[in-house]
Amino acid sequence: MRLIFILASVLLITSEAIAQPVTIVAYNAENLFDTEDDPTNPRDDTYLPLAVKDANRPAHDARCEQYNGTTGFYAEECKTLNWDNQTYTTKLKHYADVLSAMPVLPDVVVIPETENKKVLDDLVAQNLTAANYTVVQLDTSDKPDSRGIDVGMLTKLPLAGTPRAHVIDFGNAAKECGKTRDILEVPLQLPDGATLNVFGVHFPSGASPFECRARALKTLSTLAAALPAGSLAVAAGDFNVNCNESPTEGFSRLLQRGNWYVSPLATHGCNAPGSTKYVDRVMDNWNTWSFLDMILVSPELSATRPSEQNWFADLGSFGTVVVHPEQIAVDEDNKGFIEPRRFDPKTGHGVSDHWPVMMRLLQRRS
Structure with a gap:
């Protein structure tokens, strides 16, 4: 019986009866900075060639301490990391190697x-x-608290409108939440001419209260609700909702009120699989995982609801994509535990502290 299911899965993927799926990936690039100093982005000082840093000391060190503290890992990294052209091009190549x-x-x-x-x-x-x-x-998230980074997108699908960026307003929680990356909204044209509205997100980190991510999700839901009735919408990226937060009733209610559908895999708790490791500070256990990276879909893309639209999301296809050795790191004690392999400029190995997640959109009628 098990063999039958495996063969059925292969047939589902390869059958010509299904028109070409549309594949969507969310893949956090982990600090994809260029090698040039942007005077308007004070948080890029870490990612400069060492020769540039040396030529501008002590002013460079002072800027490092202003935004990273006077001591500790991030302050030292800002002062000593050699983010030169070779490092930069290696980082780009490894990221592309995973996609390819x-x-x-x-x-x-x-x-x-x-x-x-x-x-x-x-x-x-x-x-x-x-x-x-x-x-x-x-390139709209220019406040220091946003770390000078944004959500970007690569698309084979043609643009169906003008991309926009939306600021997240945290209201009376602004002090606790600070600034974060803007939500990127990109309308795309599907192969049959329908419009797919893709929202790219990178919500506040786990260092901030859950309320910050909740408010960000409410903003996202408001943007999706403003689309014309019956629109197709996907939200993908780094939601930063960890495995202790995602199974909660609070998060499920936020999804329900926002009319979002998500694979149950993304909210199953702290067991593998996941897109990144989650450190359980109470248990001091690194063998736990989170789907910080998710792909949400609107009701018209749900396979469990009737729809006049010709596309639906195969929520069962959602999962991590581990396809290249540069993605995998073994724990320092060499006991065999694995995690996503961060890019290490000193060795030239690794890609990101996240694994990509993928999901397919299929046509209801070929």
Whole structure:
């Protein structure tokens, strides 16, 4: 019986009876900065060549301490990291290698933690020219608290309108939440001419209260509700909702009120699988996982509701995509525990502290 299910799965993926799926990936790039100093972005001082840093001391060190503290890992990294052109191009190549190793090159890639449009232009020009990706990156999150990074997007699908960025207003929780990355809204044209509205997100980190992520999700839901009735919408990216928060009634109610559907896998708790490791501070246990990265879909894309639209989301296809050795790190004690492999500029190995997640959109009628 088990063999039958496996064969059925293969047939579902390869059958010509299903028109070409649209694949959507969310893949946090983990600090994808270029090598140039942007005077308007004080948080890019870490990601400069060491020669540039040395030529501007002690002013460079003073800026590092202003935004990273006077001591500790981040202050030291800001002062000593050599983010030169070789490091930068290696980082780009490894990220592209993961996308290229996927079963199909994604139609849409939502990419949190990009400094500007240039880094995505370089990613495509140096490694992905054959994919014919259109780059969307509006470079609007310029406040220091946002770390000078934005959500970017690569798309094979044509634009169906003008991309927009939306600021998240935290209201009376602004002091606790600070600033965060803007929500990127990009309307795209599906193969049959229908419009798919893709929201790219990177919500406040786990260092802030859950209320901050809740308010960000409410903003996202408000934007989706403002679309014309019957619209197709997908929200993808780094929601930063950890495995202790995602199974809660509070989060499920936020999804219900926002009319979002999500794979149950993303809210199943702290067991594997997941897109990144989650440290349980109480149990001091690294063998726990979170789906910080999710893909949500609107009601018209749900397979459990009737719809006049021709597309639905295969929620069962949602999951992590681990396809390249540079994605995998083994624990320092070498006991065999694995986690996503951060990019290490000193060794030139690794990609990101997140694994990508993927989901397919299928046509109801071929």
